[in-house]
Amino acid sequence: MLIIKESDVYTLLKLQESIDVNENVFRLHSDSKVDCPSRTLIKVVDNGNNNDIGKSGEAGSVDNSSKPTTTTATPTTNLCYFKPAYVEGNGVGLKIVSVFPDNIKKGLPTIPATIVLLDENTGFTKAIVGATYLTGVRTAAGSAVVAKRFASEESKVLTIFGTGLQAQLHLQMILLVRKSIEKVVVVSKSLDRALAFIKESQEKLKDSKEITLSKDIEFVAELDGNKAVQDSDIVVTATAATPTPLFDGAVLVEKAKLKKIVVLSVGSSTPANRETDTFLFKNSNVIVDDINSCSKSGELSIPETEEKGFNSSTHIRGELGDVLTGKKPLDASNNLILFKSAGTAIQDIATAALVYQRAKELGIGIDVNLD
Numbered sequence: 001m002l003i004i005k006e007s008d009v010y011t012l013l014k015l016q017e018s019i020d021v022n023e024n025v026f027r028l029h030s031d032s033k034v035d036c037p038s039r040t041l042i043k044v045v046d047n048g049n050n051n052d053i054g055k056s057g058e059a060g061s062v063d064n065s066s067k068p069t070t071t072t073a074t075p076t077t078n079l080c081y082f083k084p085a086y087v088e089g090n091g092v093g094l095k096i097v098s099v100f101p102d103n104i105k106k107g108l109p110t111i112p113a114t115i116v117l118l119d120e121n122t123g124f125t126k127a128i129v130g131a132t133y134l135t136g137v138r139t140a141a142g143s144a145v146v147a148k149r150f151a152s153e154e155s156k157v158l159t160i161f162g163t164g165l166q167a168q169l170h171l172q173m174i175l176l177v178r179k180s181i182e183k184v185v186v187v188s189k190s191l192d193r194a195l196a197f198i199k200e201s202q203e204k205l206k207d208s209k210e211i212t213l214s215k216d217i218e219f220v221a222e223l224d225g226n227k228a229v230q231d232s233d234i235v236v237t238a239t240a241a242t243p244t245p246l247f248d249g250a251v252l253v254e255k256a257k258l259k260k261i262v263v264l265s266v267g268s269s270t271p272a273n274r275e276t277d278t279f280l281f282k283n284s285n286v287i288v289d290d291i292n293s294c295s296k297s298g299e300l301s302i303p304e305t306e307e308k309g310f311n312s313s314t315h316i317r318g319e320l321g322d323v324l325t326g327k328k329p330l331d332a333s334n335n336l337i338l339f340k341s342a343g344t345a346i347q348d349i350a351t352a353a354l355v356y357q358r359a360k361e362l363g364i365g366i367d368v369n370l371d
Helices: 006-012 015-030 101-106 132-150 165-177 191-207 249-255 278-282 298-306 320-324 345-362
Strands: 002-004 040-046 076-087 091-099 113-118 125-130 157-161 183-187 218-222 234-237 261-265 285-288 316-319 336-340
Touching: 002 006, 002 345, 006 125, 006 132, 006 345, 015 132, 015 165, 015 316, 015 320, 015 345, 076 101, 076 345, 091 345, 113 132, 113 345, 125 132, 125 345, 132 165, 132 261, 132 320, 132 336, 132 345, 157 165, 165 191, 165 234, 183 191, 191 218, 249 261, 249 278, 278 298, 278 336, 285 320, 298 336, 316 320
Parallel strands: 002 125, 157 183, 157 234, 183 218, 234 261, 261 336, 285 316, 285 336
Antiparallel strands: 040 076, 076 091, 091 113, 113 125
């Protein structure tokens, strides 16, 4: 069994390869060459009793019975998702991803992830892969596939809502597939965060071995969502979504009468939160990565609460794989495309299989024998 650390994944995972692998896995999905059962969710309530983890190395091993209790901690509900999948030619495995908001207080990622890959011939575990960075890469790779296939080759303006890892990876991957981009508008509630993101992006692009720019890109920081999308050709929403949309969809619906516009929405995954509004949803060619995952996001659930009798699923043109293979064509008369991604385990397994293959080729990772 090979253990591949997070730091190794950074080295092994190339952006263009990730885009290619993710496009292929969506096509395999369309051809029924994958199996992706529904995820299992387990809620873990932290009552504040595990504060000694990391000090003793084991929860509950420190006896605090003699210590006086002076405060009562507010319970935190943490989430653990278990997402299995099989991808023909890539492998079978399980992704475990957790949402532990209080990790930020401990200097740890709030959404850690791990992928377990199994040998298709024996069923034994062949790899454990650190997958926090991988998760960001595969999500952005899915969006890049949409931009590559459906955004105008003359796209000039990219607008990005968000300043985290997802936003950074989306920037890099879209620049890989749309080298025509001349201007990037970065939208944040904090001007300081937007400016810091711009500085980091410029440094990463300068040092990148994969992205070659024929011209300098203009970066602009913006606080107003409606103003930010005025001239956009591609819009990325990669935020901690709330019930309030990031911008008025009518702005893009009007602009799309004159040119093609692609919106890539990846931030929301719960029924109460969304990044785009109902008007945009109802007036777009809507593509989803996986209908079961996306049905739990506010982009699909909120329109049904706002309008009695409205069925969001019937308004979806198709899952990405079916659109790519031509089984579910888009409405050619509508220039506006909304891609909603909530993440699917087939992307995780296919991307992890790529990492495993590269690790074996390069002799990277830690070999462990469980016998």
